[in-house]
Amino acid sequence: MNIDLSNLKEPGSSKSIQERIKIPAFEFQKQEIETPYLFDLDLNIINTSDSFVLTGQLSGVLSLVCNRCLEKFEYELQVEIEEELLKEEVESIERINLIGILQENILLALPIKNLCSENCKGLCTVCGQNLNEEECNCERETIDPRLAILKDFYKKADHEG
Numbered sequence: 001m002n003i004d005l006s007n008l009k010e011p012g013s014s015k016s017i018q019e020r021i022k023i024p025a026f027e028f029q030k031q032e033i034e035t036p037y038l039f040d041l042d043l044n045i046i047n048t049s050d051s052f053v054l055t056g057q058l059s060g061v062l063s064l065v066c067n068r069c070l071e072k073f074e075y076e077l078q079v080e081i082e083e084e085l086l087k088e089e090v091e092s093i094e095r096i097n098l099i100g101i102l103q104e105n106i107l108l109a110l111p112i113k114n115l116c117s118e119n120c121k122g123l124c125t126v127c128g129q130n131l132n133e134e135e136c137n138c139e140r141e142t143i144d145p146r147l148a149i150l151k152d153f154y155k156k157a158d159h160e161g
């Protein structure tokens with residue numbers, strides 16, 4: 001979504017935007033930032049003499065992948081926006097890339113570590129079982145991974161036989 005600021009030519013003029021907007025999913029450091037729902041945007045834009053200043057709030061929900069268990073989880077987000085666009089750096093005031101600005105602000109508000117919960121137990125390093133859902137029988141600290149495969153094999157054979 002681009003916004004048109006050409007009607008804000010006079011220094012001191014301002015406008016506000018209150019909208020539910022779609023922010024497309026994007027990628028950051030090989031991490032997919034999914035945006036399953038609309039976001040609430042409440043933004044005020046003012047023309048200072050040499051820049052446009054954007055202030056306001058963006059709130060919504062992201063879908064992120066947990067660093068430990070690799071499951072998706074929803075992350076609620078509220079971002080304070082404070083952005084200054086220098087006029088000399090704005091290519092065209094009829095087409096300000098608002099989505100790009102909002103995506104950058106979302107990145108700044110991301111958690112340092114994506115965890116579905118503080119207590120996420122992650123995956124078993126041997127069999128890959130999601131330990132939040134079920135404990136497995138692996139001896140994770142001591143077992144030789146090759147033995148683990150064998151053990152798994154016998155367990156399966158047991159079930160099938």
Ligand SMILES: [Zn+2]
Pocket residue numbers: 066067068069070071115116117120121122
């Ligand atoms: Zn998790």
Ligand SMILES: [Zn+2]
Pocket residue numbers: 124125126127128129136137138
């Ligand atoms: Zn396991």
